[in-house]
Amino acid sequence: MVKKTKSPVTYAKIKGIVSYFTALIKDKKLGSNYPIYQQMDFFQHESSLSGDDGAAAVSFSNPIEELQSRVSAADFDYLKVIGTGSFGKVFLATHRENGRYYAVKVLQKHGILARKEERHVMCEHSVLLKTLNHPFLVKLHFSFQTKDRLYLVLDYACGGELFYHLHREWVFGEPRARFYAAEIASALGYLHSLNIVYRDLKPENVLLDSGGHVVLTDFGLCKEGVTGRGTIRTFCGTPEYLAPEVLQQRKYDRTVDWWGLGAVLHEMLYGLPPFYSTDRLEMLRNIISQPLELKPGVSSAARDLLKRLLNKDRAKRLGAKRDLTELQSHAFFSSIQWDELFAKKIPPPFVPSLSGPGDLTNIDPRFTELPVPQSLGVCEEYGATFPGFTYINDNILSLSAQTSGH
């Protein structure tokens, strides 16, 4: 038997890969006026925490080589709105040449700059670049910018938001909740292993793919460069799911994500987030100071897990010491084979009914009913206000093979 050895990624190899892309693109005369940079920062070492508040420096990647992109806003047909956020919308779009469906997140530059949120956007971008290969994290295919907008071209998770399904069914049974909680935990553990804290876990950010597997999206609030014992003190996010230390603007670390998982699991099992009150202020007070009350109706293993994840003391929270490993050995997850889960070999408890890859039946009509601006595919003059944003994934190879008939 021939034994294959894995050779390490070296700078020379990366340079070779970039030259290959350059040659490929030039050879195929794929001209547009937009410079595109092959992003290499995901091969670089994580930045360490800097400054007193522990905020991590977001890396604006160094362009190694300038490539001519053929991917631009005009290459897509924007069909429907499938999501909204503070800086823009997410659209279902098809690539005009290859006909594939994508979710295109379009962000308005002026909104980002006015609110001084460049760091969050570049952070989302930077995290997406680094997390290309986890089965439960959304994949970035391309990114580009026009004078006024930033575009992130992502996989379209056609199963819709977990939140959408949960709110239609009110609660999930334990096997279904366990499956989603395990896939989310696997993705969070992976991010933590890259020293990234997700920070904004809530049901809207958990999507389903066509097979019913979890796709975690929206990395706008991630923090990079948080090492095992590192802490951060900046705050953003939806209050309902935020850990008490974040609400109190105290230092926090990756254990905020285990609190977030506890909050999402609570909502899956009970139909409401923990510490719920119709009075928002009271709910925030409850999160900070009220003991967790768990009504009967769920198993003792589930309740024990919730108590441990929703521990107000982050040092005592499940996952504080050995991160994902601690969760994996909890009784609630005893039936989960984690390797099988990672390999997507555990059959999802719910498979979305779909007529095809562009199906919109699982997307909330409050999004799809919104109008699609005609100007989206218009390529205004290029403006690189966000240097290093433009990106092309290595699936350019398969795309060019398809479009050139190979």
Ligand code: ADE
């Ligand atoms: N909403 C936000 N991101 C999405 C995605 N990648 N697929 C489907 N809906 C989304």
